[in-house]
Amino acid sequence: MEMTEKTTIDMELARRGRYKIEWAWQFMPVLQSLLARYQDEQPFKGHSIGACLHLEAKTACLLETLRKLGATVVAAGSNPLSTQDDVCEALRLEGMEVFSRHGMTTDEYFENLHAVLRHDLDIIVDDGADLVATIHTDYKEKLPKILGGSEETTTGVKRLKAMAKDGILAFPMISVNDAKSKYLFDNRYGTGQSVWDGIMRTTNMLVAGKIVVVAGYGWCGRGVALRAKALGARVIVTELDPHRAFEALMDGCEVKTMEQAAPIGDMFLTLTGNRKVIRGEHIARMKDGALLANAGHFDVEVWKPDLCELSEKVETIRDNVEAYRLRNGNSVFLLGEGRLVNLACGDGHPIEIMDLSFGMQLESALYISRHSLKPGVYDVPEDLDLAIMRTKLEASGISLETLLPEQEAYMKGWQE
Ligand SMILES: NC(=O)c1ccc[n+]([C@@H]2O[C@H](COP(=O)([O-])OP(=O)(O)OC[C@H]3O[C@@H](n4cnc5c(N)ncnc54)[C@H](O)[C@@H]3O)[C@@H](O)[C@H]2O)c1
Numbered sequence: 001m002e003m004t005e006k007t008t009i010d011m012e013l014a015r016r017g018r019y020k021i022e023w024a025w026q027f028m029p030v031l032q033s034l035l036a037r038y039q040d041e042q043p044f045k046g047h048s049i050g051a052c053l054h055l056e057a058k059t060a061c062l063l064e065t066l067r068k069l070g071a072t073v074v075a076a077g078s079n080p081l082s083t084q085d086d087v088c089e090a091l092r093l094e095g096m097e098v099f100s101r102h103g104m105t106t107d108e109y110f111e112n113l114h115a116v117l118r119h120d121l122d123i124i125v126d127d128g129a130d131l132v133a134t135i136h137t138d139y140k141e142k143l144p145k146i147l148g149g150s151e152e153t154t155t156g157v158k159r160l161k162a163m164a165k166d167g168i169l170a171f172p173m174i175s176v177n178d179a180k181s182k183y184l185f186d187n188r189y190g191t192g193q194s195v196w197d198g199i200m201r202t203t204n205m206l207v208a209g210k211i212v213v214v215a216g217y218g219w220c221g222r223g224v225a226l227r228a229k230a231l232g233a234r235v236i237v238t239e240l241d242p243h244r245a246f247e248a249l250m251d252g253c254e255v256k257t258m259e260q261a262a263p264i265g266d267m268f269l270t271l272t273g274n275r276k277v278i279r280g281e282h283i284a285r286m287k288d289g290a291l292l293a294n295a296g297h298f299d300v301e302v303w304k305p306d307l308c309e310l311s312e313k314v315e316t317i318r319d320n321v322e323a324y325r326l327r328n329g330n331s332v333f334l335l336g337e338g339r340l341v342n343l344a345c346g347d348g349h350p351i352e353i354m355d356l357s358f359g360m361q362l363e364s365a366l367y368i369s370r371h372s373l374k375p376g377v378y379d380v381p382e383d384l385d386l387a388i389m390r391t392k393l394e395a396s397g398i399s400l401e402t403l404l405p406e407q408e409a410y411m412k413g414w415q416e
Contacts, residue, residue: 017090029395030359044071082343124149190349192223198346208232216272270301280306
């Protein structure tokens with residue numbers, strides 16, 4: 001398999017990508033302020049950053065900021081359908097090595113990770129932990145040079161923690177996902193908006209009046225359910241966790257098993273980070289015309305082998321919509337091949353949200369470059385998390401109360 005690095009630049013494509021990047025940049029005050037703060041210092045000079053991220057315009061803003069702060073940056077796409085070719089071309093025009101193309105095969109996807117890892121890297125910025133996993137399995141000789149890195153998403157952090165538990169993880173990784181400035185906003189409101197954006201622009205369907213089944217009431221599921229209700233849908237939640245199930249109930253959702261929800265739902269969304277959440281036994285009981293989409297990190301939540309087995313044929317009937325013609329006479333529609341629907345069928349999270357997440361990524365990479373940490377998975381230091389949030393609030397023109405000395409004493413005391 002050949003690397004998908006391109007040697008000739010399509011100037012028209014690059015121009016379109018540049019417009020997208022410029023559009024995003026103007027709504028990213030956190031990244032702008034970090035660039036202004038560190039530009040003179042060039043803190044990443046001499047560092048080589050390997051990134052595996054969703055290669056669209058907001059990510060390009062992060063990668064270009066890292067470069068402007070002195071880093072050499074090499075990037076691969078973290079999902080075949082989230083890569084935007086025009087954005088990649090704009091980055092290549094500026095001389096960045098970018099290994100990805102929209103619709104790449106699984107073989108190409110992994111070859112692109114290898115293409116990044118063949119470079120002399122010392123910092124890794126990952127989304128889903130594939131880059132980190134691959135360096136540990138195929139490039140062990142490079143491990144000692146890696147200072148560490150940062151991980152963007154819940155599933156990636158889960159994998160890193162499993163590697164640490166098995167005693168394999170050879171360098172420190174900061175869990176950007178677990179910072180408050182990340183999961184409270186990106187996972188909840190980012191996914192909440194962008195999932196519906198992806199579904200609506202792909203299907204042109206009405207959400208109001210539909211029965212929406214949300215599998216997983218974690219940070220992402222809560223956001224998607226919240227926005228579904230605001231759009232006029234009735235929401236059924238499936239969960240494993242008793243507290244989260246009860247929280248869904250208190251939030252006004254129904255709670256059922258997937259088996260119970262399957263014959264009732266109009267739209268099914270998986271956000272669990274788990275696999276085989278929607279399986280053959282569920283699909284066989286669904287209504288004719290049911291819509292299936294996933295927003296969890298990997299395309300294993302809606303179990304496609306079962307879908308294929310139950311179907312006599314599969315037709316692509318619109319961009320990103322596959323109709324599975326089931327042998328029982330019904331059709332179900334799968335969006336974006338069951339990959340992250342907000343990125344496969346849209347542009348991913350809103351810009352202002354990714355400004356926060358990527359601010360954390362930048363600060364975490366900087367922290368890794370400046371501190372000598374033992375191998376393991378680390379939280380983002382609280383002061384960095386708070387500083388990013390304060391910058392965002394300032395940029396939004398929002399001021400906070402400050403404690404009066406008397407209030408401070410009252411909050412700390414017990415006598416009054
Ligand atoms: N689409 C995006 O842009 C985006 C953004 C952030 C995170 N993610 C991904 O979304 C997934 C969920 O992330 P999160 O932060 O909400 O995680 P989370 O851990 O907060 O929530 C996941 C929930 O799913 C539940 N669950 C697990 N298996 C289940 C099953 N079989 N049936 C029903 N419920 C089940 C868990 O109990 C948990 O409450 C992860 O894969 C994460 O990487 C996607």
